[in-house]
Amino acid sequence: MNRSTPRSPGSIRRSLALLAASALTISLAACSSAGSGADAAADERPVVLTTFTVLADIAENVAGDHLRVESITKVGAEIHGYEPTPGDIRKASEADLILDNGMNLEAWFGQFVEGLDVPHVVVSEGVETMDISEDAYAGLPNPHAWMSPVNVQIYVDNMVEAFSELDPENASAFEANGEAYKAELQSVQDELVEELSVLPANQRALVTCEGAFSYLARDAGLTEKYIWAVNAEQQATPQQITSAIEFVRANDVPAVFCESTVSDAPMQQVVEATDAVFGGTLYVDSLSEADGPVPTYLDLIRHDATVIIDALTGQQS
CATH class of the missing domain: 3.40.50.1980 (Nitrogenase molybdenum iron protein domain)
Known part of the structure; x- marks a missing residue:
């Protein structure tokens, strides 16, 4: 120990x-x-x-x-x-x-x-x-x-x-x-891996604002792309946004995401410049209050998995 x-x-x-x-x-x-x-x-x-x-x-x-x-x-x-x-x-x-x-x-x-x-x-x-x-x-x-x-x-x-x-x-x-x-x-x-298995290889990608999903992406067989590596006070740079846009275009990524603790404005620029839709908000660092969307860790990881699956496979409501 x-x-x-x-x-x-x-x-x-x-x-x-x-x-x-x-x-x-x-x-x-x-x-x-x-x-x-x-x-x-x-x-x-x-x-x-x-x-x-x-x-x-x-x-x-x-x-x-x-x-x-x-x-x-x-x-x-x-x-x-x-x-x-x-x-x-x-x-x-x-x-x-x-x-x-x-x-x-x-x-x-x-x-x-x-x-x-x-x-x-x-x-x-x-x-x-x-x-x-x-x-x-x-x-x-x-x-x-x-x-x-x-x-x-x-x-x-x-x-x-x-x-x-x-x-x-x-x-x-x-x-x-x-x-x-x-x-x-x-x-x-198991559900995350199974549901995402229907996607073409190039579309098996998780594009987020922060690089907080490296382990989830690795274990779900997804390629990770983010705008910035670690949350910081400054806004995303034009170069970071351009890099994300180029990745989404090159791989025909159907949906992109952002975390609950930061502004999704940079990712909305990626949406406007590509054919991708905004897939939804993901949770990472903290749970919500008891009456919120992710009051437990299992709620958090199930929420994120469902949002990712639905958006990437075109089931988003």
């Missing part, structure tokens, strides 16, 4: 000095939240803290009722550049286990856990990584491994092992939950 902390490239948004200073407010934060946290205090189950909502939902499916699973970030939060709060530090210090994705996704995570006497596990351990091929991040692993149902089965195995070590009495339950959940993941994967 990997308990090492992955180091992130470039600068970290929070310095150790800031984290140390914020520790002065932790006791106050704990006092102010004592009333609202009464139910949690009465819950004696071991606490598993994840870095974002997707991991929390997967972990809840493996844990069942035996562990209390929480997410550091909230629904809709931008995980890449998240800045931990004093409350986050307090929650982490009180956790029994912390789960992170790794692959440099959580650029803030290394300093966040430094100094905490809490074990942590990198749930992407064992995934066959794919490197980012463009921009400033070229050569680094693409962190969006959870976008493949095949990879998430590896996440599940890592969680089963970690939870069984944390709570040995319920190891058999964790294993059974994990196997049932992996069966659902494999069902999504």
Whole structure:
């Protein structure tokens, strides 16, 4: 089991000095939240803290009722550049286990856990990584491994092992939950591959705004093309848009897509310049609220698979 902390490239948004200073407010934060946290205090189950909502939902499916699973970030939060709060530090210090994705996704995570006497596990351990091929991040692993149902089965195995070590009495339950959940993941994967198999080879392409679907494309037998490699504040460049247009034209790609967290305006330029239609919005980094379109990871990956299948095969309503 990997308990090492992955180091992130470039600068970290929070310095150790800031984290140390914020520790002065932790006791106050704990006092102010004592009333609202009464139910949690009465819950004696071991606490598993994840870095974002997707991991929390997967972990809840493996844990069942035996562990209390929480997410550091909230629904809709931008995980890449998240800045931990004093409350986050307090929650982490009180956790029994912390789960992170790794692959440099959580650029803030290394300093966040430094100094905490809490074990942590990198749930992407064992995934066959794919490197980012463009921009400033070229050569680094693409962190969006959870976008493949095949990879998430590896996440599940890592969680089963970690939870069984944390709570040995319920190891058999964790294993059974994990196997049932992996069966659902494999069902999504099988449907995606089968439904897309009718497409001509050149049209088996997934064109998106961000390069967040490398693993899904690889495992579904699709060629990936994106406008930009990693989400950034600046707009897409004319060269990036032109490259996408040329790819869509050359391969007669029937539909293109964009993610929920960014503007689809650049991709609409691709639509206007080609015969492709806008296939729909895909979800990646965060779940929705309970009444939203993707309240669970299985909802997210099923939604994305359905949108991709319907648009590429001409079944889009």
